[in-house]
Amino acid sequence: MPSKPPYKDPNESTRVRTVDLLERMTRREKVGQLVGMHVGSFTDTRKRATETTAITDVEVAIRDYYIGSVSPFGTGISKYNQVSVAGRIANRLQRVAMNETRLGIPLLVAVDAIHGHANIERSTVFPQNLGMAATWNPDIVKRAARVTAAEMSATGANQNYSPTADIARDPRWGRTYETYGESTTLVEEFVSAEIRGLQGDDLDDPTAVAATVKHYPASSGPTRGEDTAPIDVSPETLWRVYLPPFERAVSEGVAGVMPAYNAIGNQPAHSSKYYLDEVLRKQLKFGGVVCSDWLGIRMLADRHQVAASLRDAVDLATDASLDIASVGGPEHAQLLYDLVEKGTVSEERLDESTYRVLELKFELGLFDDPYVPPKLASETVGSSEHRAVARDAASESVTLLQNRNDVLPLNGEDDVFVTGPNADSIDNLLGGWTVYGVDDSQGQTIYGGLVSASGPEMTVDYETGIVSDVTLQPDEIAERAAAADTAIVVLGEPWYLHEFGPKSITDSSSGFPTRNQLKLPDVQKELLETVCETGTPVVLLVITGRPLVLTDVVDQVSGLLVGFFPGIEGGGAIADILLGRTNPSGRLPISFPRTIGDLPVRHDWLPHPSPIGSQEHLPSYNPLFEFGYGLSYTEFTYKSLEVSDRRVLADDGLSVEVTVTNTGNRSGTETVQLFGQHLQSSVVTPVRELLAFTKIDIAPGETETALFELDSEDLAVVRPDGSRVVESVPFELYVNELSREITIR
Incomplete structure (x- = not known):
């Protein structure tokens, strides 16, 4: 019986196995390892359109092009985001890679698990990162990341496009909630904790996954606050503010790095030899895998216009030291193969990237067992133990900003009136990067949580208040609010992604949310005014993905609580805070501006001269609520x-x-x-x-x-x-x- 080749021998070292396999591979097989493929349609988050890429397309690409990375679920654009299906899909594709290709190289299965494995139905959904940062507790982030890794691995996923190491510098940016706030120190600690949670003590742990830190080197200070617009930043600010969390990630052994869509100055991150090779590889000493953001390479030609064609874009990105085209598919594979065949991309450069990808797969233990037990996902995803961690995180994240006359906690014998568009919506507790249209049976809304937590002496009355940007029956709302001891008005932002889209979900006549509007929309303010004019003490509860300008409403209310999309356990956690069962401990990880004209509003502003006297200047930092602020009972x-x-x-x-x-x-x-x-x-x-x-x-x-x-x-x-x-x-x-x-x- 012939002996196993070294790369199939689990007793050999990772280096021996990687070198042996690399030497056996053809050029076509090497190229395939540097290309990924998605399932689904980029244009329809609700999955109503005909799928642009099917599972069978991916299977063909694995056989014919040796595609080495796939994203068949857990991305928000796939129809396979059911917990009962995902693991079977992962196993199906791994069997093709292991059994129907010459060398049997397993797949990286990558997902967007930004705040839990939230693009899988019935998963444990944690507060968005800005909410996690409001806990000021890195340990809860590590615990949440351990849960995320366990739920990912139970569905067959082994690479996470997370953590986000961006520093929130402009709340107009639609991805502010994906960050851990405006402080470099705060972001460093949370990024470190998330990596340790995702990757565990060792990557070959069955519940460990490869973390991919993003969006390198900076994406969170775009011009105009517009998503993916250029970052115009000085070298000093880049090194002082933006790069330290990535340095920390590298020191923690992060497996992957994802470049930003943005250009830094005039250099797109995906094609910059300076940022990807000189800084990341040489100065920061990163030896892992660099994975493109999904359309990052194609956009070098289509949007940045630094490449004449996709072929040239592939050349630029490869030359800059990028390893995996995350959703490049057969087209990218063929272009890269042709570039190597013609000598434009050297064989040595091809081998460098292929080695890094193979090394990661060996470290993850995929060559020895890439499959998941069929029932593991249903036993693991959304378990009561995991939901308990989400409850702890939500409880610690909610921040009390105002409590005049000790309106909170509520008296257990109060009659309470609840209203507002975010009072009875689970989707709006979760925010983006989550399966949209979550079934009400999966969690409690704020209204539902308060009803469930209230005792027999408390009555909880509810009216939606707003439907389709129209205030419903204001006279009836006023009458019911006037009859209550306390009114809870739940306003803020809905579910959204990137630049406040997609419009198929978020479109409204008010145009809210958008980057040029941080105030609550008029229809929400009208509802609040209707309730406040009754004289009943009002608690304003704002569910949001970023700081909003609340200057024109804060004086109307007795109490003010903020939750940054607090997750699947947010309704129950908020109810416990309202009733005094939990003493709020959240603190703001980001400043709340007084007006949009004050932006940027950052606690770490730089001092500057006042040529005609400081009295002639408005304050450089005078937020409505400052960084680090929060009240307790x-x-x-x-x-x-x-x-x-x-x-x-x-x-x-x-x-x-x-x-x-x-x-x-x-x-x-x-x-x-x-x-x-x-x-x-x-x-x-x-x-x-x-x-x-x-x-x-x-x-x-x-x-x-x-x-x-x-x-x-x-x-x-x-x-x-x-x-x-x-x-x-x-x-x-x-x-x-x-x-x-x-x-x-």
Whole structure:
């Protein structure tokens, strides 16, 4: 009996197996490993159109072109997003790759699992990333990522196009909710936690998946706030603000990187040798797989116009060090093959990318067993244990911004009136990158959650209030609101993707949401005014994917809560907060502007001259609600801020202790946020930057201490070339109203 070739021997090292397989492959087989293929139609998220790419098309491409990566489900455009179907589809395609090709190379099965495996029906859907960031708790993100990985792997998926490492710099951008907020430090910590959760302790763990960090090197500060528009950014800001989360991802061993659709300056990320090769490969030392955003290569010709044809676009992207064309299909495969045949793309360059893809597949254990047990998905996806993690995340994410006259928590004997377009919608609790049209049996809406959680002494009355951008029966709404002890008005944004689409789902006569409008639409404000004019105390609950301008409504209401698309358990979690069963602990990961004209509004703004006096300038940072803000049902008092040494050597670390007392009558969780500022430096630095944070639980009347350990990196100045230098300058630390100046020597 002939012995196994080394690449099929699980006892051999990954390197030995990868080299052996690469040497056996033909040029056509190598090219195939660098090409992916989707199932479904790009034009219809509701799946009503004839599918442009069918499962049988993918099977043919695997046999004929050796396609190495597929996205047959879990993307929002496939008709195979049912939990009972996905695993069978994955196994079916893996069998073609393993049994009907010469070398039997398994497939990467990639999905968009941005906030849970949410493009699969009945999955556990977590708050959107902006909501997860509002928890200020990286551990809950790691737990959520572990759940996501388990549900993905149970359906046969092994690569996730996540985490998102973008820094939210402009709330007009329609993908703000996909980010972990406006602070580089906050984003770094959450990206790190998500990668560790997705990839587990080792990629060959059956429940581990390959994380793919995106959108490198920057996509979240586009011109005009328009999705995929160019990023016009200085080198210093790129290195100080945008790149650190990607550096952190690489240090955590992230498996993949996805470039942005955008051009950085005049260089499209998908074809930039500087960003993909010089910075990512050489400076950041990334040795993993670079996967295109779905249409990123084609857009080099169609939209950026830096390539004369798709053939030229394939050449540019390959030369820049991109590995996988995520949905290139047979057309891309043939073009790349021809480029290698003609010597335009070298065999060496082809081998580099093929090696990286094969290496990842070996690390994932796919060559040894790429299949999933048929019943595993139904047993795993949306399990009660997983939903409990989503409930914890939603509970920690909801943020209390106003509580006049202690309108919250509600009295258990109150008569409550609930209204608003987001009060009884599960889809609008979930937001985009989720199967649309979620069955009501899968979760509770805010209204449903309040009814379920209320006791026999509380009555909960409900009226939709708005249908098709029209206020329904305002006189009846006013009458029912006037009869209540408290009114809960649930407004905000609906489900959307990218540039607030697709229109087949989001189209409305109000034109909301859109990037040129951050105020609530008139019809929502009219509903709120109708309720407020009754004199009944009103709690405004805003469900949204980004900061909205609430300046014109905040004074009308007694209470204000914000949930950034809080997920499948959001209804029940919000009900518990309204009733006081959960003490809110969310804190804003992003600033809320007073007007759209104030943008950009960022806590880490750069100081600047005032030639005719500062009194002639409007404040540089004067948000309605500032970064890090959030209230509790109890009160916290900061007692002291102590440092281990007021004079710090450049190479030494620094210990910081902060004492906090709960001066209220409820147990609560406080987020202690440590900021810093260079009082002098060789380059202009922000007026304050978040250095570190931690959450502490404090019982009534008790005092707890938060300890921070800073190293030289935390005190460094970032120069335009990306270098970090610790300078001998005065430096100030801030926590709440406390501050301490230190000297770096």
